[in-house]
Amino acid sequence: xxxxxxxxxxxxxxxxxxxxxxxxxxxxxxxxxxxxxxxxxxxxxxxxxxxxxxxxxxxxxxxxxxxxxxxxxxxxxxxxxxxxxxxxxxxxxxxxxxxxxxxxxxxxxxxxxxxxxxxxxxxxxxxxxxxxxxxxxxxxxxxxxxxxxxxxxxxxxxxxxxxxxxxxxxxxxxxxxxxxxxxxxxxxxxxxxxxxxxxxxxxxxxxxxxxxxxxxxxxxxxxxxxxxxxxxxxxxxxxxxxxxxxxxxxxxxxxxxxxxxxxxxxxxxxxxxxxxxxxxxxxxxxxxxxxxxxxxxxxxxxxxxxxxxxxxxxxxxxxxxxxxxxxxxxxxxxxxxxxxxxxxxxxxxxxx
Amino acid sequence: xxxxxxxxxxxxxxxxxxxxxxxxxxxxxxxxxxxxxxxxxxxxxxxxxxxxxxxxxxxxxxxxxxxxxxxxxxxxxxxxxxxxxxxxxxxxxxxxxxxxxxxxxxxxxxxxxxxxxxxxxxxxxxxxxxxxxxxxxxxxxxxxxxxxxxxxxxxxxxxxxxxxxxxxxxxxxxxxxxxxxxxxxxxxxxxxxxxxxxxxxxxxxxxxxxxxxxxxxxxxxxxxxxxxxxxxxxxxxxxxxxxxxxxxxxxxxxxxxxxxxxxxxxxxxxxxxxxxxxxxxxxxxxxxxxxxxxxxxxxxxxxxxxxxxxxxxxxxxxxxxxxxxxxxxxxxxxxxxxxxxxxxxxxxxxxxxxxxxxxxxxxxxxxxxxxxxxxxxxxxxxxxxxxxxxx
Numbered sequence: 001x002x003x004x005x006x007x008x009x010x011x012x013x014x015x016x017x018x019x020x021x022x023x024x025x026x027x028x029x030x031x032x033x034x035x036x037x038x039x040x041x042x043x044x045x046x047x048x049x050x051x052x053x054x055x056x057x058x059x060x061x062x063x064x065x066x067x068x069x070x071x072x073x074x075x076x077x078x079x080x081x082x083x084x085x086x087x088x089x090x091x092x093x094x095x096x097x098x099x100x101x102x103x104x105x106x107x108x109x110x111x112x113x114x115x116x117x118x119x120x121x122x123x124x125x126x127x128x129x130x131x132x133x134x135x136x137x138x139x140x141x142x143x144x145x146x147x148x149x150x151x152x153x154x155x156x157x158x159x160x161x162x163x164x165x166x167x168x169x170x171x172x173x174x175x176x177x178x179x180x181x182x183x184x185x186x187x188x189x190x191x192x193x194x195x196x197x198x199x200x201x202x203x204x205x206x207x208x209x210x211x212x213x214x215x216x217x218x219x220x221x222x223x224x225x226x227x228x229x230x231x232x233x234x235x236x237x238x239x240x241x242x243x244x245x246x247x248x249x250x251x252x253x254x255x256x257x258x259x260x261x262x263x264x265x266x267x268x269x270x271x272x273x274x275x276x277x278x279x280x281x282x283x284x285x286x287x288x289x290x291x292x293x294x295x296x297x298x299x300x301x302x303x304x305x306x307x308x309x310x311x312x313x314x315x316x317x318x319x320x321x322x323x324x325x326x327x328x329x330x331x332x333x334x335x336x337x338x339x340x341x342x343x344x345x346x347x348x349x350x351x352x
Numbered sequence: 353x354x355x356x357x358x359x360x361x362x363x364x365x366x367x368x369x370x371x372x373x374x375x376x377x378x379x380x381x382x383x384x385x386x387x388x389x390x391x392x393x394x395x396x397x398x399x400x401x402x403x404x405x406x407x408x409x410x411x412x413x414x415x416x417x418x419x420x421x422x423x424x425x426x427x428x429x430x431x432x433x434x435x436x437x438x439x440x441x442x443x444x445x446x447x448x449x450x451x452x453x454x455x456x457x458x459x460x461x462x463x464x465x466x467x468x469x470x471x472x473x474x475x476x477x478x479x480x481x482x483x484x485x486x487x488x489x490x491x492x493x494x495x496x497x498x499x500x501x502x503x504x505x506x507x508x509x510x511x512x513x514x515x516x517x518x519x520x521x522x523x524x525x526x527x528x529x530x531x532x533x534x535x536x537x538x539x540x541x542x543x544x545x546x547x548x549x550x551x552x553x554x555x556x557x558x559x560x561x562x563x564x565x566x567x568x569x570x571x572x573x574x575x576x577x578x579x580x581x582x583x584x585x586x587x588x589x590x591x592x593x594x595x596x597x598x599x600x601x602x603x604x605x606x607x608x609x610x611x612x613x614x615x616x617x618x619x620x621x622x623x624x625x626x627x628x629x630x631x632x633x634x635x636x637x638x639x640x641x642x643x644x645x646x647x648x649x650x651x652x653x654x655x656x657x658x659x660x661x662x663x664x665x666x667x668x669x670x671x672x673x674x675x676x677x678x679x680x681x682x683x684x685x686x687x688x689x690x691x692x693x694x695x696x697x698x699x700x701x702x703x704x705x706x707x708x709x710x711x712x713x714x715x716x717x718x719x720x721x722x723x724x725x726x727x728x729x730x731x732x733x734x735x736x737x738x739x740x741x742x743x
Contacts, residue, residue, distance in 0.1 A: 091427065091428040093409060093425075093429075128406060128407075130701050131701070131707075131726060134676070134725075134726055138430055138487075156677070157678075158726075191702050192700075193701075
């Protein structure tokens with residue numbers, strides 16, 4: 001048993017390396033999509049601060065939700081003009097360390113918290129409707145963090161291990177990427193009842209190394225940002241692996257547009273430790289067809305407007321009007337794409 | 353262990369087969385045999401919270417004589433102060449009051465020293481509000497206006513960050529002089545000559561108020577106070593109405609008057625004490641002097657108990673699901689002698705389903721209020737007459 005654990009520990013350490021060596025995307029000669037960033041897109045009241053811009057999402061009215069690691073983890077709502085409206089979930093038991101916020105088709109707001117191991121569903125007014133996962137108890141004294149490489153406990157139906165993202169199919173089934181401790185995708189029905197899960201830690205097809213983001217297309221296929229393995233894994237609605245896209249770097253987060261022709265955005269984010277070596281080969285966002293064909297990209301690493309410092313959240317309700325939140329710049333940018341001005345693809349581009 | 357459980361279960365089935373289900377005696381059946389279903393409704397949007405006030409885990413719920421509802425909840429975040437030589441903890445639980453319609457009235461105990469990790473709230477016959485906090489090791493008594501009248505126990509001055517404990521070494525490997533922790537002392541001294549020491553009595557506690565993660569509180573007609581204590585200790589303690597220690601009983605184990613997480617407690621009109629001995633899958637009944645009277649083995653793993661008032665008292669309990677599954681989740685209405693009147697409910701997240709029921713209020717046995725751990729809410733349930741048995 002001990003030897004198994006040691007082997008596991010080494011395996012975990014090895015597979016963790018790609019995280020620190022963000023890889024250059026294999027796809028080359030990708031058309032550049034011209035774009036602008038709206039200055040001062042979010043207007044904060046005096047003495048209200050965003051911390052790390054972890055999650056960003058819009059609802060059907062264009063309201064913007066930002067889930068941020070501030071002094072405490074907090075969730076803010078802005079209107080379509082970027083004017084602050086209110087805070088949701090003040091002092092909520094489930095808010096410990098933000099990871100993602102997403103809005104479903106009924107404008108319910110879902111927060112995924114990797115500190116409390118919880119997913120919280122709010123109605124559009126901010127009232128709690130449903131919970132998945134449970135915050136660990138803290139009564140036996142502060143527990144020390146297990147050393148790196150300690151194997152995670154067996155995954156349980158209703159216990160999440162640092163979950164990262166959430167999506168829904170047309171029937172309202174819930175899919176959760178779970179996460180840093182577990183390495184799986186879990187499917188629940190719309191009432192939160194466990195259906196199944198898939199995935200263990202590793203590099204083989206169907207295994208995952210920090211499933212860091214997740215989206216579901218209109219047909220119910222599930223796209224998983226398998227960040228540590230530098231690939232997007234596509235599962236069908238029953239969580240059977242259907243495809244792997246390994247040409248767009250290390251995907252930190254994904255977004256699929258609504259409407260009849262859906263596109264897939266994926267961010268090869270500039271790592272949050274700001275490694276100089278990665279500055280020139282990361283920081284861009286790819287626009288793809290759902291089958292993985294790259295049709296363009298935009299963005300680069302940096303701290304200025306129109307530059308991105310570790311994109312962590314991506315909203316694409318409007319195909320050419322994206323919201324992008326960044327860890328290290330403590331902000332969310334509103335990005336306007338001008339795809340009609342995109343550079344023409346060369347003969348080798350668009351290749352997978 | 354598993355085999356023991358299996359054997360026990362078989363024994364129960366055999367016992368059950370030998371008696372009609374109405375047999376008025378203890379230990380009469382497996383949990384699922386031919387129990388009438390109690391139809392019920394849940395009042396939608398029972399508790400109405402102001403904007404930006406949120407319940408967390410509803411570990412405690414209780415009503416007073418006016419129908420006001422008190423909710424003791426784990427919410428916000430317990431904070432630890434760094435910068436001293438020790439870690440001091442603050443906050444993490446709150447107590448809210450609602451009126452009989454579920455409208456928010458007020459918060460009680462804002463900023464109080466003892467609200468850290470909620471366990472239960474109970475209201476006594478004089479409408480005093482009693483709060484049991486599992487991390488603060490405290491039982492706190494408030495008057496109906498929310499002023500502190502009495503405390504039993506004491507909040508630990510600070511907590512220590514635990515060292516990470518690696519997995520246990522393989523069997524047979526010597527453990528080199530580690531610190532003797534709970535339960536480890538017996539083997540350590542055995543090789544040094546002299547008689548082997550007696551096995552340690554775990555969870556007996558110390559006479560007085562040395563709670564170790566207490567769980568519940570109740571009172572008899574004379575006002576004597578009974579506390580189930582708890583996760584660390586495994587005992588029931590009796591105090592007089594002024595908080596003077598009278599006696600205690602129990603330690604960790606599976607026999608009579610032994611407990612494995614006594615998780616809830618209630619007292620009937622005769623002063624008998626019903627203990628939800630959760631880890632042992634039974635309710636133990638003690639008399640007023642804490643002598644063993646009976647045990648009920650037919651209601652699964654009781655998380656909490658409630659005894660209704662009035663001339664004909666009922667005993668409610670919940671075989672709650674653990675947070676990481678949807679197993680069980682049903683509640684039972686019983687006569688005080690253990691005969692099951694009926695069962696109701698199941699685990700789940702929707703209305704009329706339950707996420708780890710943690711406390712039951714049964715002041716009105718046909719309109720009970722339940723607090724749920726994992727669904728962060730309290731439901732008011734209107735119980736109807738039982739239907740014929742389900743089998």
